[in-house]
Amino acid sequence: MLVHNADVADIFNRFADLLEIDGANPFRVRAYRNAARTIASLGQNATDMVRKGKDLTELPGIGKDLAQKIEEIVRTGSLSQLKELEAHIPGQLARLMKMPGLGPKRVRALHERLGISTLEELKMAAEKGKISQLRGFGDKIEQMVLEEIGQVKKGERIKLVVAEEIGNALVDHLKKVEGVKEVEVAGSYRRRKETVADLDILVTCTEDARVMDPFVNYENVVKVLSQGETRSSVELRSGIQVDLRVVAEESYGAALHYFTGSKAHNIAIRTLGVKKGLKINEYGVFRNKKRIAGTREEEVFQSVGLPFIEPELRENWGEIEAAQRGQLPKLIAMKDIRGDFHTHTKATDGHNSLEEMAEAARALGYEYLAVTDHSQKVTMAHGFDARRLAQRIKEIDRLNAKLKGIILLKSIELDILKDGSLDLPDEILKELDLTVCSVHYHFNLARKDQTERIIRAMDNPYFSILAHPTGRLINQREPYDVDMELLIDAARERGVFLELNAHPDRLDLSDAHTKMAKEKGVRVAISTDAHRTTDLDFMHFGVGQARRGWLERDDVINTRRWEDVKKLLKRK
DNA sequence: GCCGTTTTCGGCCCGACTGTTTTCAGTCG
Numbered sequence: 001m002l003v004h005n006a007d008v009a010d011i012f013n014r015f016a017d018l019l020e021i022d023g024a025n026p027f028r029v030r031a032y033r034n035a036a037r038t039i040a041s042l043g044q045n046a047t048d049m050v051r052k053g054k055d056l057t058e059l060p061g062i063g064k065d066l067a068q069k070i071e072e073i074v075r076t077g078s079l080s081q082l083k084e085l086e087a088h089i090p091g092q093l094a095r096l097m098k099m100p101g102l103g104p105k106r107v108r109a110l111h112e113r114l115g116i117s118t119l120e121e122l123k124m125a126a127e128k129g130k131i132s133q134l135r136g137f138g139d140k141i142e143q144m145v146l147e148e149i150g151q152v153k154k155g156e157r158i159k160l161v162v163a164e165e166i167g168n169a170l171v172d173h174l175k176k177v178e179g180v181k182e183v184e185v186a187g188s189y190r191r192r193k194e195t196v197a198d199l200d201i202l203v204t205c206t207e208d209a210r211v212m213d214p215f216v217n218y219e220n221v222v223k224v225l226s227q228g229e230t231r232s233s234v235e236l237r238s239g240i241q242v243d244l245r246v247v248a249e250e251s252y253g254a255a256l257h258y259f260t261g262s263k264a265h266n267i268a269i270r271t272l273g274v275k276k277g278l279k280i281n282e283y284g285v286f287r288n289k290k291r292i293a294g295t296r297e298e299e300v301f302q303s304v305g306l307p308f309i310e311p312e313l314r315e316n317w318g319e320i321e322a323a324q325r326g327q328l329p330k331l332i333a334m335k336d337i338r339g340d341f342h343t344h345t346k347a348t349d350g351h352n353s354l355e356e357m358a359e360a361a362r363a364l365g366y367e368y369l370a371v372t373d374h375s376q377k378v379t380m381a382h383g384f385d386a387r388r389l390a391q392r393i394k395e396i397d398r399l400n401a402k403l404k405g406i407i408l409l410k411s412i413e414l415d416i417l418k419d420g421s422l423d424l425p426d427e428i429l430k431e432l433d434l435t436v437c438s439v440h441y442h443f444n445l446a447r448k449d450q451t452e453r454i455i456r457a458m459d460n461p462y463f464s465i466l467a468h469p470t471g472r473l474i475n476q477r478e479p480y481d482v483d484m485e486l487l488i489d490a491a492r493e494r495g496v497f498l499e500l501n502a503h504p505d506r507l508d509l510s511d512a513h514t515k516m517a518k519e520k521g522v523r524v525a526i527s528t529d530a531h532r533t534t535d536l537d538f539m540h541f542g543v544g545q546a547r548r549g550w551l552e553r554d555d556v557i558n559t560r561r562w563e564d565v566k567k568l569l570k571r572k
Numbered sequence: 573g574c575c576g577t578t579t580t581c582g583g584c585c586c587g588a589c590t591g592t593t594t595t596c597a598g599t600c601g
Contacts, residue, residue: 025573026584027573027574027583027584028573028574029573030573030574030584031573031574032573034573034574035573035574060574061573061574061575062574063573063574063575064573064574065573065574066573066574100599100600101590101591101598101599102599103598103599103600104598104599105597105598105599106598106599135592136591136592136593136597136598137591137592138591138592138593139591140590140591140592141591141592187601198601200601226588226589226590226600227589228588228589228590229588230588231587231588231589231601232589233589233600233601243601245588258586258587259601261601263585263601266585266586267584267585267586268585269585270585270586271584271585273585274584274585275578279585279586280585280586281585281586281587282586282587283587
């Protein structure tokens with residue numbers, strides 16, 4: 001049985017929910033939630049780690065007890081203690097906590113005093129007006145239950161590209177408000193997480209500025225969830241929640257740090273503060289009620305003896321320890337990018353010509369562009385056979401003679417067939433500058449077969465870059481089952497590269513796998529998979545993801561001049 | 573349940589807003 005990390009995390013979260021309703025020590029509850037987050041964002045499969053005999057207690061927040069529980073879940077697919085707990089607390093109660101306004105205490109009261117354990121029973125009680133009778137409840141909560149019961153939020157996170165569009169429009173709106181100075185979207189958006197749950201916007205303004213009214217009256221607001229002097233929350237038409245915080249200018253840095261998160265990072269920083277006798281909150285850094293810092297974000301880090309930590313690193317994944325050792329990575333930036341290795345034209349499923357793509361790349365300041373139209377296996381996209389590829393090579397030669405300031409590279413996106421062979425013969429591949437190779441069919445092979453298939457493809461001497469290594473589409477298609485650790489090892493042994501696909505629907509490698517590739521010494525190509533000229537702008541999403549994976553300029557091959565990339569592409 | 577240069581017990585981040593209250597608990601981020 002293969003237990004996925006998401007399953008382990010789910011069991012821990014359910015256990016934490018029920019413990020909370022049971023009134024357990026809140027820190028114990030937190031330990032389970034922390035563990036769930038750690039496991040969910042792990043680069044490797046927990047099942048594999050157990051099988052390979054790795055010490056799980058080395059993971060942050062995992063001690064002896066939780067390590068044993070993970071092993072039990074991996075072995076049996078379930079957790080006996082969860083079943084025991086469910087014997088006296090109905091598991092369905094956890095779902096009630098998804099209702100706004102209902103937390104563990106109120107859910108417990110509903111269960112103990114009205115015998116409610118399901119959403120259906122909750123609905124019936126609300127309809128009969130029983131809920132508002134309970135001490136600690138009232139009409140508002142009963143009303144909210146009736147309104148929300150049909151639509152318990154799915155809680156789907158939105159893609160970064162959508163958040164960017166919504167956030168930019170809202171920032172423009174707020175910047176027009178009189179007296180407003182700084183407006184910044186913080187939260188997981190600023191950390192460039194691949195999806196975000198909500199938007200956190202931070203504003204500084206003059207004392208007499210009225211920001212909350214224009215915010216809650218923004219044209220796309222469908223619901224005001226709360227409104228106060230310094231904080232308000234709204235829901236937009238798109239379903240996303242936006243929180244606005246207004247802070248004084250002197251608190252801007254502390255607030256920016258606080259609202260950028262992650263929560264785990266903030267807790268770790270504040271704990272460091274406590275050890276130094278400091279209190280850190282969104283208003284500043286305090287020693288004995290005296291405010292000693294907080295105007296700039298750097299000051300927060302300084303106060304606990306650390307250098308500035310880039311937002312993308314703030315996940316408590318080791319960045320604080322790295323900062324303490326003076327070993328923070330110098331993260332790659334957009335300006336380091338010199339080209340794009342994965343793009344398409346209208347010759348297959350793209351929308352622009354070769355020349356238009358080249359011009360667009362040059363306009364971005366790139367030095368080279370690899371146009372990688374599909375190969376014959378992908379019939380849907382009119383993939384190239386050897387004859388058309390030979391024509392394409394000549395066409396590129398002609399264009400390169402004409403083009404100035406940009407080099408078009410001869411390339412193709414090859415299909416990795418079920419048996420691990422590539423779908424065009426070596427005789428034509430040897431004429432190319434590089435290849436990107438990808439899986440488009442047979443997504444549901446067994447883990448071992450999928451892994452071996454891809455490694456076999458890497459054995460081909462003309463294999464250069466493994467494109468979108470897991471095939472996942474965010475919120476749409478799960479990754480195919482593959483042992484990424486083995487793939488990364490295989491890539492290093494063969495001197496090939498992994499793509500970090502920058503398309504915002506893919507962002508494949510994940511942040512954790514990107515970090516793993518770096519730790520194992522495998523270099524990455526950040527590529528957009530552009531199907532039209534404007535898609536070349538996706539590069540910044542890829543760079544964001546690369547930064548989350550701790551990549552520096554030298555870890556990324558398309559930060560190099562083409563002459564230097566060529567040397568790297570030579571197989572060992 | 574985790575964790576450790578105030579260590580193996582006793583801590584564990586911090587504040588805003590809401591609803592239900594007469595001073596605060598619960599929820600949320």
